[in-house]
Amino acid sequence: MQDILSVSNLSKTYASGFSALKNINLAIRQGEIFALLGPNGAGKTTLISIICGIVNPSSGTVLVDGHDIIRDYRAARSLIGLVPQELTTDAFETVWSTVSFSRGLFGKPANPAHIEKVLKALSLWDKKDNKIMTLSGGMKRRVMIAKALSHEPQILFLDEPTAGVDVTLRRDMWELVRGLRSTGVTIILTTHYIDEAEEMADRIGVIIKGEIILVEGKTELMHKLGKKQLVLQLPHALTLVPAALSAHDLQLSKDGCELTYTYDAQGERIGIAALLKDLGDAGIQFKDLHTTQSSLEDIFVNLVEGKP
Amino acid sequence: MNLHAVRAIYGFEMARTGRTLMQSVISPVISTSLYFVVFGAAIGSRIPQVGGISYGAFIVPGLIMLSLLTQSISNASFAVFFPKFTGTIYELLSAPISYSEIVFSYVGAAATKSIVLGLIILATAGLFVPLHIEHPFWMMLFLVLTSVTFSLVGFIIGIWADGFERLQVVPLLIITPLTFLGGSFYSIDMLPLFWQTVALFNPVVYLVSGFRWSFYGLADVGVGVSLAMTVAFLAISLAIVAWIFRTGYRLKV
Numbered sequence A: 001m002q003d004i005l006s007v008s009n010l011s012k013t014y015a016s017g018f019s020a021l022k023n024i025n026l027a028i029r030q031g032e033i034f035a036l037l038g039p040n041g042a043g044k045t046t047l048i049s050i051i052c053g054i055v056n057p058s059s060g061t062v063l064v065d066g067h068d069i070i071r072d073y074r075a076a077r078s079l080i081g082l083v084p085q086e087l088t089t090d091a092f093e094t095v096w097s098t099v100s101f102s103r104g105l106f107g108k109p110a111n112p113a114h115i116e117k118v119l120k121a122l123s124l125w126d127k128k129d130n131k132i133m134t135l136s137g138g139m140k141r142r143v144m145i146a147k148a149l150s151h152e153p154q155i156l157f158l159d160e161p162t163a164g165v166d167v168t169l170r171r172d173m174w175e176l177v178r179g180l181r182s183t184g185v186t187i188i189l190t191t192h193y194i195d196e197a198e199e200m201a202d203r204i205g206v207i208i209k210g211e212i213i214l215v216e217g218k219t220e221l222m223h224k225l226g227k228k229q230l231v232l233q234l235p236h237a238l239t240l241v242p243a244a245l246s247a248h249d250l251q252l253s254k255d256g257c258e259l260t261y262t263y264d265a266q267g268e269r270i271g272i273a274a275l276l277k278d279l280g281d282a283g284i285q286f287k288d289l290h291t292t293q294s295s296l297e298d299i300f301v302n303l304v305e306g307k308p
Numbered sequence B: 001m002n003l004h005a006v007r008a009i010y011g012f013e014m015a016r017t018g019r020t021l022m023q024s025v026i027s028p029v030i031s032t033s034l035y036f037v038v039f040g041a042a043i044g045s046r047i048p049q050v051g052g053i054s055y056g057a058f059i060v061p062g063l064i065m066l067s068l069l070t071q072s073i074s075n076a077s078f079a080v081f082f083p084k085f086t087g088t089i090y091e092l093l094s095a096p097i098s099y100s101e102i103v104f105s106y107v108g109a110a111a112t113k114s115i116v117l118g119l120i121i122l123a124t125a126g127l128f129v130p131l132h133i134e135h136p137f138w139m140m141l142f143l144v145l146t147s148v149t150f151s152l153v154g155f156i157i158g159i160w161a162d163g164f165e166r167l168q169v170v171p172l173l174i175i176t177p178l179t180f181l182g183g184s185f186y187s188i189d190m191l192p193l194f195w196q197t198v199a200l201f202n203p204v205v206y207l208v209s210g211f212r213w214s215f216y217g218l219a220d221v222g223v224g225v226s227l228a229m230t231v232a233f234l235a236i237s238l239a240i241v242a243w244i245f246r247t248g249y250r251l252k253v
């Protein structure tokens, strides 16, 4: 698939001297849902803000569908819709006028039918003539999404879309995101909720302290970095792991009744077969066995803590 | 040129005026009327004519200038400061719109309001004193140039301001004194010689003088000088705005 967004050697040092992004390289494919996953302060918002033109990059280039975000900013920006992290709205405007305003701002001729469609999809239709200040927080966030969708963007950025959002909105939002993806819109969302990335994304990029430390398809990521463990329950307690089994990565529980074998989720079934054979040869029996697999959450925690 | 965006911002700003009609139109009209009652009728009746014109009529151009300057600045500075304050500026910065288009829309809207306001005040003045406009074309030219220039100044202040105090400090501490001392209520040749020289350093003198000339053919400085100074202020403001955008000053980090 073609890259709709490509970030090369992008760095950002704020005026304070703080280096928020360090040599970021990232390619987003047309039509995918990409989750940028990272703890608070990792640089997610900074990265999005640079791509959207809100923050100046210190060095590096960003191409949006081949258009440089600085030299060719008009073409680049008109493809992008942004829902920022903070709730910022014009309190005194009506829903209808603020959403129509956004469409005009992004250079599109008025199209009431499209605005109507967007408002209906976000359950805002019956609120269209309300002033924004009369809406609840969740409704305001819907308005911000409507603004971002008003000009039919090809790329939608959602910065922490579900932080502090109620269950209904969260569900509606995912439905909307899937619907948009099915029409070819590329979606890039940031989150520090792993389950969100796990549920929604096609690919995940992990950003920590201003560096993208990996980008993987969700399934590959789970596959590659996830550990599996085989736990054997022994009928008779052991005091130590027999020397005959030292070739395997085994751990004995404190009570001596459980042997845990850790292996990479990537295949290596041979390891298990060999282990079982060696167990048999050593005369160790087991009464039960089960496997566990690390969740994306475990993987993430390990990454953040710097463990592979 | 992103005409849809220019129209959207301009329309947004004009709609905002509609909502704040009380603050942006009615209150300047009331305060101008008060000036006429106080200076024109009460005090003015004891002041001899200035250059053959009744005092009430003499102050009309200066009063209009006073409103034009303060309103242009406060309209434009508020229009720019408010999105920064609420955070909605993110949308402006992320939109496919050039800096010149942003200036054009905001300054255009603020200047439009000032021009309309100037004309409303002129009409209000007509209720109190007999009006006479000798050079209507020049009158409009000065009206438009001044509105645009000071809307640009307001734009700059709006970007510079990081709080509501700063927003008010320039109009209050600089523009209002300069206007009062700028010959709105007197001809500068009424001043002692020393202060006449000092007055020539006050930019507002040139604006008021040129504007008054377009009404009564009566000026403190030559109309050519007034026009040149007005255009110079416009050029300076444009240069500052260009610099702001080139450097991203206070807009982008």
Ligand SMILES: Nc1ncnc2c1ncn2[C@@H]1O[C@H](COP(=O)(O)OP(=O)(O)O)[C@@H](O)[C@H]1O
Binding pocket: A014, A015, A016, A018, A020, A038, A039, A040, A041, A042, A043, A044, A045, A046, A047, B253
């Ligand atoms: N304007 C700024 N000036 C200085 N530092 C900033 C500025 N904006 C953000 N930062 C810092 O940059 C880092 C990354 O911030 P941000 O991109 O908002 O992270 P995230 O969105 O991943 O939580 C943080 O440490 C933050 O404090």
Ligand SMILES: [Mg+2]
Binding pocket: A044, A045, A046, A085, A159, A160
């Ligand atoms: Mg953030």
